[in-house]
Amino acid sequence: MNDISRRAREVGASPIRRMFNIAATMEDVISFTVGEPDFVTPANVREAAVRSLGRGETHYTANAGVLPLRAAISSHLAADSCLKWDPDTEIIVTAGGMEALMLAMMVLLDPGDEVIISDPHWPNYPRQVLMCGGVPRFVTLHEQNGFVPSPEDVRKAASPRTKLIVLN
Numbered sequence: 439m440n441d442i443s444r445r446a447r448e449v450g451a452s453p454i455r456r457m458f459n460i461a462a463t464m465e466d467v468i469s470f471t472v473g474e475p476d477f478v479t480p481a482n483v484r485e486a487a488v489r490s491l492g493r494g495e496t497h498y499t500a501n502a503g504v505l506p507l508r509a510a511i512s513s514h515l516a517a518d519s520c521l522k523w524d525p526d527t528e529i530i531v532t533a534g535g536m537e538a539l540m541l542a543m544m545v546l547l548d549p550g551d552e553v554i555i556s557d558p559h560w561p562n563y564p565r566q567v568l569m570c571g572g573v574p575r576f577v578t579l580h581e582q583n584g585f586v587p588s589p590e591d592v593r594k595a596a597s598p599r600t601k602l603i604v605l606n
Contacts, residue, residue, distance in 0.1 A: 503531025551601035
C-alpha cells in the first residue's frame, strides 16, 4: 500500500466500485452504479464503430477529439441553445463525464481552491476535488425546492477560495 500516493490513500476506494462489484454477483439486478444505461448500445452506433474500424481508424486522435465530431457538437449546441462554441478551441471530447470533470478540475484547481458540490451528489465528485488538491464544500438540496440549490445556500458556502461549482 505504500506504493500508492498519500493523496490516493486519503481519498480511499470508491463506494461506487464496491457497489458495482456487489451488483455484478446478483441476478435480476439493473446496476446503475457506474452510470451505464440498462440497454445495449444502439445498432446504428455499433455499426458506425465497425465501419470505422474497417477503414483502419484505429489510431490516437487529437487530444480534443476528431474535428468533425467537435464541429457537429458545435452545430448541435448552436441549434439547440443558440450558443456558439468554436470547435477548434472551445470544445473537447472525452471518454466520459467523469473524465471531463477530472480534466477540468486538474486544469482549474490550485491547492486549497474550494469547489461547491450539490448534495446529494455522485460520490466521485468530492474525491476528484481532493485528488486535484481542492477542498469540497457542500450545499444541501431539498425536495421541496425540486432539488435545485438555492442562491442563498450557494452564497453561504462560497468563499474567496471558491473556484468551481458542480451542479449535479
